Amino acid sequence: MKLTEILIKPILTEKANAQQEKLSRYAFKVDRRANKLEIKTAIEQFYGVNVLEVNTLVVPGKNKSRSTKAGVVSGVKSGYKKALVTVAKGETIDLYASI
Numbered sequence: 001m002k003l004t005e006i007l008i009k010p011i012l013t014e015k016a017n018a019q020q021e022k023l024s025r026y027a028f029k030v031d032r033r034a035n036k037l038e039i040k041t042a043i044e045q046f047y048g049v050n051v052l053e054v055n056t057l058v059v060p061g062k063n064k065s066r067s068t069k070a071g072v073v074s075g076v077k078s079g080y081k082k083a084l085v086t087v088a089k090g091e092t093i094d095l096y097a098s099i
Helices: 014-023 036-047
Strands: 007-010 025-030 051-059 062-068 071-077 080-087
Touching: 007 036, 014 025, 025 036, 036 051, 036 080
Parallel strands: none
Antiparallel strands: 007 025, 025 080, 051 080, 062 071
């Protein structure tokens, strides 16, 4: 698997931002087939930081439904794999540089 296929996008939520400030831990949405070693090398090469720890989890899909004029429309929101990456002390990843 290519390194460009592993990282999909960073997760920017209130909880993720709090972990960035306190624990130097960043959240990324990654490819489901990627393992911890591949994620670690991709982060180190793209952002130039030392990765201490990688934790992964699979967020399950959720059933969603809404009421419309045509009736109730139901579907499934797809699941994804999340990686929580802890970097070394004193190092940061600038996620807002490309905005």
